[in-house]
Amino acid sequence: MRNVVAELLTIGDEILFGQIVDTNSQWMSVALSNAGIKVIRKTSVGDVESEILTALAEAEKRADIILITGGLGPTNDDLTKPCLAKYFDCEIKMHEEALVEVTEFFKSRGRELTEINRQQAALPVCCEKVTNAMGTAPGMWFNRNGKVFVSMPGVPHEMKKMMTDIVVPKLIKTFNTPAIFHQLIRTVGIGESFLAEKIADWEKSLPSHIKLAYLPSLGEVKLRLTALGENRQTLLEETHSLIEKLKPLAGDYIFGYDENPLEVVMGQKLTEKKLTVAVAESCTGGYLSHLFTSVPGSSAYYLGGIIPYDYEIKMRQLGVRPETLEKHGAVSEPTIIEMANLVRAKFKTDIGIATSGIAGPGGATPEKPVGTVWIAYSDKHQTVARKLQLSKDRMINIRLASIATLNLMRQHLPAD
Amino acid sequence: MRNVVAELLTIGDEILFGQIVDTNSQWMSVALSNAGIKVIRKTSVGDVESEILTALAEAEKRADIILITGGLGPTNDDLTKPCLAKYFDCEIKMHEEALVEVTEFFKSRGRELTEINRQQAALPVCCEKVTNAMGTAPGMWFNRNGKVFVSMPGVPHEMKKMMTDIVVPKLIKTFNTPAIFHQLIRTVGIGESFLAEKIADWEKSLPSHIKLAYLPSLGEVKLRLTALGENRQTLLEETHSLIEKLKPLAGDYIFGYDENPLEVVMGQKLTEKKLTVAVAESCTGGYLSHLFTSVPGSSAYYLGGIIPYDYEIKMRQLGVRPETLEKHGAVSEPTIIEMANLVRAKFKTDIGIATSGIAGPGGATPEKPVGTVWIAYSDKHQTVARKLQLSKDRMINIRLASIATLNLMRQHLPAD
Numbered sequence: 030m031r032n033v034v035a036e037l038l039t040i041g042d043e044i045l046f047g048q049i050v051d052t053n054s055q056w057m058s059v060a061l062s063n064a065g066i067k068v069i070r071k072t073s074v075g076d077v078e079s080e081i082l083t084a085l086a087e088a089e090k091r092a093d094i095i096l097i098t099g100g101l102g103p104t105n106d107d108l109t110k111p112c113l114a115k116y117f118d119c120e121i122k123m124h125e126e127a128l129v130e131v132t133e134f135f136k137s138r139g140r141e142l143t144e145i146n147r148q149q150a151a152l153p154v155c156c157e158k159v160t161n162a163m164g165t166a167p168g169m170w171f172n173r174n175g176k177v178f179v180s181m182p183g184v185p186h187e188m189k190k191m192m193t194d195i196v197v198p199k200l201i202k203t204f205n206t207p208a209i210f211h212q213l214i215r216t217v218g219i220g221e222s223f224l225a226e227k228i229a230d231w232e233k234s235l236p237s238h239i240k241l242a243y244l245p246s247l248g249e250v251k252l253r254l255t256a257l258g259e260n261r262q263t264l265l266e267e268t269h270s271l272i273e274k275l276k277p278l279a280g281d282y283i284f285g286y287d288e289n290p291l292e293v294v295m296g297q298k299l300t301e302k303k304l305t306v307a308v309a310e311s312c313t314g315g316y317l318s319h320l321f322t323s324v325p326g327s328s329a330y331y332l333g334g335i336i337p338y339d340y341e342i343k344m345r346q347l348g349v350r351p352e353t354l355e356k357h358g359a360v361s362e363p364t365i366i367e368m369a370n371l372v373r374a375k376f377k378t379d380i381g382i383a384t385s386g387i388a389g390p391g392g393a394t395p396e397k398p399v400g401t402v403w404i405a406y407s408d409k410h411q412t413v414a415r416k417l418q419l420s421k422d423r424m425i426n427i428r429l430a431s432i433a434t435l436n437l438m439r440q441h442l443p444a445d
Numbered sequence: 446m447r448n449v450v451a452e453l454l455t456i457g458d459e460i461l462f463g464q465i466v467d468t469n470s471q472w473m474s475v476a477l478s479n480a481g482i483k484v485i486r487k488t489s490v491g492d493v494e495s496e497i498l499t500a501l502a503e504a505e506k507r508a509d510i511i512l513i514t515g516g517l518g519p520t521n522d523d524l525t526k527p528c529l530a531k532y533f534d535c536e537i538k539m540h541e542e543a544l545v546e547v548t549e550f551f552k553s554r555g556r557e558l559t560e561i562n563r564q565q566a567a568l569p570v571c572c573e574k575v576t577n578a579m580g581t582a583p584g585m586w587f588n589r590n591g592k593v594f595v596s597m598p599g600v601p602h603e604m605k606k607m608m609t610d611i612v613v614p615k616l617i618k619t620f621n622t623p624a625i626f627h628q629l630i631r632t633v634g635i636g637e638s639f640l641a642e643k644i645a646d647w648e649k650s651l652p653s654h655i656k657l658a659y660l661p662s663l664g665e666v667k668l669r670l671t672a673l674g675e676n677r678q679t680l681l682e683e684t685h686s687l688i689e690k691l692k693p694l695a696g697d698y699i700f701g702y703d704e705n706p707l708e709v710v711m712g713q714k715l716t717e718k719k720l721t722v723a724v725a726e727s728c729t730g731g732y733l734s735h736l737f738t739s740v741p742g743s744s745a746y747y748l749g750g751i752i753p754y755d756y757e758i759k760m761r762q763l764g765v766r767p768e769t770l771e772k773h774g775a776v777s778e779p780t781i782i783e784m785a786n787l788v789r790a791k792f793k794t795d796i797g798i799a800t801s802g803i804a805g806p807g808g809a810t811p812e813k814p815v816g817t818v819w820i821a822y823s824d825k826h827q828t829v830a831r832k833l834q835l836s837k838d839r840m841i842n843i844r845l846a847s848i849a850t851l852n853l854m855r856q857h858l859p860a861d
Contacts, residue, residue, distance in 0.1 A: 045484045048658075049476030052468065054489075056461025068461040069496065071489035073470075080485070087503070211462065222519045222561045232521075238860060242492075243520045244459050245600070251465060308752075309605040314738025315731035318752050322730025325806050325839055332755040333762065336724075336734050346749065376758060389739050400553070418555040422579065423741055425602065 032257075033204040035066050035094035038084055039073040040109050041183060044099075052100050053188055064197050065206035065257075076100060080225045081112040093176055094200060099183030101166040104146045109180055110153070110169070111418060112226050117171055119155035119186035122324060127151075127158050127167045132419055134165055156180075159195055168196070177203060193292035210264035214252040214272065214320055216282040217291055217436045224252075225234050228278050231271075239267065247425060248432035249291065282340060284439060292320040297328035299380075306438070307376035308322070309368040310431075311359065312402055317431040332378050337368075345373050358393040360385050360397050369407035369414075380442075381407040384435050386417070388426045400426055404434045406441050449482050449620045451510035451581055454500055455489040456525050457599060457727050460515075468513050469512045470605055480613050481622035481673075482510065490819040492516060497528040505592055508615060515599030517582040519561045525596055526569070526585070533587055535571035543574050543583045544568075550581055572596075575611055579603040584612070593619060623673065626680035628690065632698040633707055633852045640668075647687075655683065663841060664848030665707065691701040700855060707851050708736040714858060715746035715796075720852070723792030724750035725763055725784040726847075727775065728802035728818055748794050753784075763787050776801050776813055778830050785821035786828055796858075797823040798850050802833070804842045816842055820850045822857050 035053045049071060053131045058068045065177050069092060074080040081100075089093045100109030113122050128150035135142045149166050152158055159168030159179065164187040171178040179196050181188045200206070216224060221243050225232070232241055238258055244251035254271065256264035276283070285294050299306060314336060321331040322369025337343040340359060344351055349367050357363045365385050386402025393399045400419040406414060417433055419426045449529075453470045460467050467489060474484045485508060490496040497516075504511045516525030520528060530537050544566035551558045565581050568574055575584030575595065580603040587594040595612050597604045616622075632640060637659055648657055654674055660667035663742035670687065692699070701710045715722060726733045730752060737747040753759040756775060760767055765783050773779045782802050789797025802818025809815045816835040833849055835842045 037585075044471075045474060045487065047471045047484075050468055052466055052470045055460075055463045058461060060463075062462050068463075069491060069493075070500075071455075071461065071487075073487040076740075084486075091701055129668075134851055211464075220556070222559050225520050225561060226559060240458075240522075242522055243518060244464060245518065247602070251464075253459070253462075255458075255462065310731075312748075314743075315726075315734030315750060315752075316738075318731025319735050319843075320570065322752075322754065322804075323840060323843070328754055328808075331730075333758040334731060334752040334754070335762070336731075336738075336750040336752070338744055338750070339792075340737065342749040345793075346751070346791065375762065376755075377761075386537045388738075392744075418553075419552070420579070422602070424739060425579075425741070427735075 031077040033066050033094065033206050034069045034091040034092050035061055035096060036088040037068060037071045038088060038097045039071070039183070040076065040081060040097065040100035041073075042075045043107075044073045045075050048382045053183065054186055056185070056189060057096060057098075059194065060192055060197055061096075062209060062211065064201050065209045066200060066204070067209075076106050076108050078108055078112055080117075081108060082116055085112070085116050088163060089176055093204065095176070096196075097178065097180040098188055101180065101182045103149055103165070113169060113171065113178070113180055115155070116152040117153060117155045119153050121151050122154050124150055124152040124158055124167070130160060130167070131165050159191055161191060162185055162194070163190045170196075170199070184340065197256075208259060208261040208264060210256045210261055210268060211214060212254045212256075212268045212272070213286055213288070214254070214275065215285040216252065216279060217249045217284050217432060217439075219250065219279075219282045221250050224250055224282065226277060228275060229372075231275055231278055234274075235271065236267070237273065247428050284436075291432060291439070293324050293434055295439060296321070296324045296327055296330060298439070302442065303376040304380055304442070305330050305332050306380040306382065307332055307372045307378040309372035309381065309383040310334060310336055311338060311343070311368075311384060312388045313384045313427050313431045313434070314338060316389075316427050317382070317384060317434055319433065320431055329436060332376050333374060343368070348375070358397070360387060360401055360403055362403060362416070365403035365414050366412050369405035370412055373407050379408060380438065382438055383407075383429050384434055386419075386426070386430060388423045388430075389421060390423060402426065402430045402433075404430060404437055406434075406437045408441070408443060410443060411441065413437065448486045448566045449510065449622055450508050451477055451482050451512060452504040452508040453484060453487045454504060454511060454513045456492065456497060456513060456516035457489075458491045458522070460489045461491045469599065469601055472601070472605060473512060473514075476608055476613055477512075478626070480617050481625040482616065482620070485528065488766060491523050492522050492525055494528055494531075497524060498532055499530070501532050501594070505594075509592055509620065511592070511594045512612075513594065513596040514604055517565075517598045519565050519581070529572070529585060529587065529594070529596055533569060533571045533572055533589065535569050537567050538570050540566055540568040540574055540583070546576060546583070547581050555599040562573040575607055576612070577603055577607060579606045586612075586615070589640070591674065618627035618671065624675055624677040626672045626677055626681060626684060628670040628672075628674075628688065629704070630670070630691065630699060630703055631665060631707075632668070632695060633665045633700050633848065633855075635666065635698045636668050638699065639696060640666055644691060647691055647694055650690075652683070655687070663844050707848060707855070709740050711851055711855060712737070712740045712743055712746060714855070715820070718858065719746050720796055720858070721746050721794040722796040722798065723748055723788045723794040725797065725799040726750060726752055727754060727759070727784075727800060728804045729800045729843050729847045729850070730804070732843050733798070733800060733850055736847055736851065748792050751788060751791075759784070764791070774813070776803060776817055776819055777818060778832070781819035781821040781830050782823075782828055785823035785830075789823050795824055796854065798854055800846050800850055802835075802842070802846060804839045804846075805837060806839060818842065818846045819854055820846060822850075822853045824857070824859060826859060827857065829853065
């Protein structure tokens with residue numbers, strides 16, 4: 030079984046100038062990957078003939094499939110079609126069927142067909158037309174010496190419809206592609222290098238057709254297993270048995286196996302267990318509540334929060350005892366424990382969580398440098414507090430403290 | 446004045462597999478364009494030595510500057526460093542200064558330095574170290590025959606800090622790029638097309654070497670003037686006189702002229718006027734407070750907030766009258782006015798602001814569809830409420846309602 034490899038070529042100055050983020054190529058990578066086609070390179074070039082021709086030639090050397098997006102508009106700065114005609118050395122002629130489709134498209138929208146739009150139906154004679162169900166510029170399918178080039182519009186919904194309905198099925202048929210299976214494993218509460226050491230032996234034991242990748246982001250480390258083989262079901266079973274072997278080593282840190290972030294997973298757990306939560310957040314300043322409330326339906330378990338940012342407010346609105354604040358300060362274990370207990374009692378929820386710390390850049394003391402944060406979890410069985418030493422960056426500290434508090438809750442939710 | 450051209454090389458399977466959207470290269474394109482450097486190509490390759498080496502060689506042929514991100518992690522799938530050592534044919538040795546920095550980084554977080562992290566301080570002897578203020582993997586600056594290669598981490602906040610503080614200034618110095626002056630004009634409370642109509646004549650009057658770009662984002666429209674020439678001072682003066690001509694046309698919507706977002710500008714105004722604010726937010730669920738508290742020093746004017754997400758909490762914790770809620774509902778003018786007045790009184794601040802609405806997807810009624818939001822502003826002189834009809838998307842509604850509330854405050858702050 031040989032690997033079928035593809036390259037993506039995005040054409041357009043707007044991408045090089047950073048006027049738009051190229052989300053097309055990410056979507057296409059997933060679509061191809063799910064079809065067992067491996068993307069080995071992505072290239073973006075501007076609306077410049079020489080650049081486009083060079084990129085096409087380089088891609089043809091390396092890949093079996095070259096997917097091109099952009100540069101198909103009706104205006105003069107759109108060069109993809111003439112470049113492809115030049116590259117495959119064939120003339121551009123009016124494509125009668127394409128002309129009917131473009132005419133229909135305009136008619137259905139009660140708009141008249143201008144000459145400039147009419148010209149969009151003219152195609153290189155050496156390509157097959159790929160119908161554009163969502164727009165006016167047809168796609169083009171070229172096949173030379175077993176290598177396939179497909180040109181598609183850059184407009185995302187036009188390209189996606191074309192890929193899903195026509196291009197991907199035709200590629201699978203043309204190349205009789207292998208099976209591929211991706212499995213995410215999401216961890217929180219451990220750094221990349223510490224995780225790597227914990228699972229080093231497991232990683233060494235992976236068969237050669239299953240690859241592991243570390244995808245760290247702020248507050249979590251994703252692991253991705255990619256399995257390549259003949260049969261998707263076999264790969265799925267192999268991957269799942271590998272995960273079973275991973276659990277004894279890193280199970281405490283694993284919170285999920287899909288695209289759902291921690292706040293969604295915690296929302297599901299709270300809903301299952303019919304538990305409600307309230308938040309008292311000082312240094313996270315609303316961000317922790319925002320994580321909860323960004324999830325649709327969160328009003329079922331997140332009842333509310335208080336942000337006692339000011340020292341006085343901690344006493345007046347939340348009820349933290351003046352003695353506690355005077356004796357230990359706002360960033361201390363006794364204060365955070367009171368905060369978590371008080372918000373749970375005031376809001377009459379099953380769970381109370383709290384944060385208080387020095388987000389920075391100001392407010393630090395020799396004993397409490399920037400990044401010193403206390404977090405706490407409280408339910409009817411227990412109250413637990415934890416001290417964190419985070420970074421020097423305010424926004425990073427806000428994010429990390431919020432994730433750590435969600436994780437503290439994850440670790441202490443009542444079993445039943 | 447010759448054109449300095451750059452290429453971006455992104456390294457990592459996660460991009461080719463479509464596991465992440467590459468937002469780095471878009472950010473870098475803008476940063477380079479602002480420095481008068483044109484990006485002519487973007488390439489993404491996987492964690493494969495041969496692919497990386499080929500991509501480096503191709504880029505060196507075409508560009509003056511090659512910026513590389515990704516593949517600098519401590520784990521085995523990270524190949525950028527060994528590939529660069531091989532490409533420039535020099536060995537990797539422990540870099541004492543980098544080692545000190547990595548050690549400090551871990552110490553400041555109270556974590557022990559593992560061998561795997563220690564190795565991140567080992568660098569090719571033919572490169573200059575670029576300090577990573579936000580993480581453990583140092584950047585690398587190579588200069589060969591006047592062509593510059595810079596390798597940076599793929600973690601966005603680490604790369605951005607490195608680019609802003611070190612790489613871009615050093616590139617400008619090294620290549621003595623042409624004079625370019627960018628002037629932002631930031632507006633809120635008006636849509637792109639309405640703004641365009643208001644300033645159409647002014648736009649027509651712009652000289653050919655000064656270009657205008659509309660940069661709409663969620664809740665605001667940025668205008669960017671880009672002036673290109675020999676002398677920066679001249680460009681600056683020309684641009685400023687153009688802005689004076691713009692003010693009579695769009696002044697009411699302009700809140701700033703730099704990178705500072707609305708929450709920072711409002712923080713400055715509150716500080717100047719020595720005013721304090723408290724927030725009662727329901728549908729925005731903590732995000733409005735997060736905007737305030739994301740600003741360093743915000744504790745001087747933002748005293749705190751309450752998130753009465755649950756119906757009961759609106760009465761019990763904030764004190765909204767049951768009659769008001771029963772008669773008009775939580776999403777109504779009488780309720781939002783009470784919320785703004787109550788939070789101002791409870792938190793003893795000069796200003797109270799409030800939000801209540803249907804963020805969606807659930808909770809809609811025939812009279813109150815998803816996107817219906819009430820916002821209010823209250824000070825000792827006045828209380829004003831406004832009804833918004835926003836989108837069908839939850840996250841967009843949370844963002845837009847928060848920005849609109851900041852703008853309502855901007856419009857009604859006491860003059861003195």
